[in-house]
Amino acid sequence: MPAQTFQPLGTPGQPWGAAEKAQWRARQRKQRSHADEVVAKIHALLEAFRVLQYGELDCGEDGRYPLLALRGKYWDDGLPTALVTGGVHGYETSGVHGALLFAQQYAAAFEGKLNLLIVPCVSPWAYEHIQRWNPQALDPNRNFVAGSPCAESRALWDFLQPLRGKVAVHIDLHETTDSDEAEFRPALAARDGQPFEPDTIPDGFYLVDDSANPQPAFQDAINLAVAKVTHIAMSDMDGTIIGSPVVAEGVIRYPLVALGLCAGITGARYTTTTEVYPDSPRASPAQCNLAQATAARAALEFALAHAG
Numbered sequence: 001m002p003a004q005t006f007q008p009l010g011t012p013g014q015p016w017g018a019a020e021k022a023q024w025r026a027r028q029r030k031q032r033s034h035a036d037e038v039v040a041k042i043h044a045l046l047e048a049f050r051v052l053q054y055g056e057l058d059c060g061e062d063g064r065y066p067l068l069a070l071r072g073k074y075w076d077d078g079l080p081t082a083l084v085t086g087g088v089h090g091y092e093t094s095g096v097h098g099a100l101l102f103a104q105q106y107a108a109a110f111e112g113k114l115n116l117l118i119v120p121c122v123s124p125w126a127y128e129h130i131q132r133w134n135p136q137a138l139d140p141n142r143n144f145v146a147g148s149p150c151a152e153s154r155a156l157w158d159f160l161q162p163l164r165g166k167v168a169v170h171i172d173l174h175e176t177t178d179s180d181e182a183e184f185r186p187a188l189a190a191r192d193g194q195p196f197e198p199d200t201i202p203d204g205f206y207l208v209d210d211s212a213n214p215q216p217a218f219q220d221a222i223n224l225a226v227a228k229v230t231h232i233a234m235s236d237m238d239g240t241i242i243g244s245p246v247v248a249e250g251v252i253r254y255p256l257v258a259l260g261l262c263a264g265i266t267g268a269r270y271t272t273t274t275e276v277y278p279d280s281p282r283a284s285p286a287q288c289n290l291a292q293a294t295a296a297r298a299a300l301e302f303a304l305a306h307a308g
Contacts, residue, residue, distance in 0.1 A: 006186040015193035034124040055155035065124035072116035080168035081115040090126025095173035098292020106297040167266035169303035178279040204233030208273035211253040225298035
């Protein structure tokens with residue numbers, strides 16, 4: 001189990017107030033550049049995509065961040081729409097760079113077949129600060145609801161509402177990391193005034209299906225493609241992954257809409273959340289990026305083959 005790195009804040013058993021959240025934010029430090037590592041790569045794709053700015057985050061002394069999406073240049077309202085999102089949790093690096101890799105290497109194959117929308121980095125402040133939460137200590141991936149208190153989630157929600165009912169497939173790219181157990185889960189417990197209960201970290205790639213709209217063949221098709229790139233996570237001895245029952249190899253289910261998760265934002269028929277494990281001794285950062293891009297490609301191929 002990773003050694004805990006989160007330094008306690010507040011009073012045990014009591015949820016954080018404004019003072020504790022301010023202390024938490026004051027501890028955060030910029031560790032990489034959204035402008036250099038993400039925005040520059042988005043603008044390098046201008047020959048193949050339109051770049052849309054759907055909002056801007058004002059993060060005070062940390063600066064302002066554009067919220068950017070790539071939209072295929074050839075858009076036909078008669079075609080189904082596909083959505084790829086990454087960086088909902090900014091620290092999950094391969095979600096961002098896997099989405100960009102998909103745009104660079106695989107998106108062209110879908111031109112004229114699908115309307116393609118890619119949002120590589122939903123949470124740019126969190127990307128720079130290698131954080132799960134936004135500056136207000138909110139988890140964007142529990143806040144995709146109308147009128148969300150989380151600016152990142154609200155901006156994407158508002159941007160995508162005109163497409164509700166028109167999106168055929170949405171794949172949301174995530175990671176599960178050792179820092180989940182060492183930092184982010186302990187921080188969550190402290191923020192909410194709850195005891196921290198240690199858990200295990202799955203070694204490998206897995207998917208989160210929607211319990212309200214399960215699509216097992218879709219999930220299996222993605223895992224079959226990704227298994228050629230990196231290994232699929234095995235369940236724990238009790239038949240679970242992160243405490244949820246495994247319903248097929250490398251697949252668990254959550255109620256996406258009820259939990260306010262990004263993958264439930266469009267009402268698409270085919271939805272999934274990916275999870276790779278970049279801290280595995282059996283996977284490199286490049287493998288994780290490729291696994292994410294491969295998952296997105298497989299998801300879109302499946303949706304096309306099963307349209308109608």
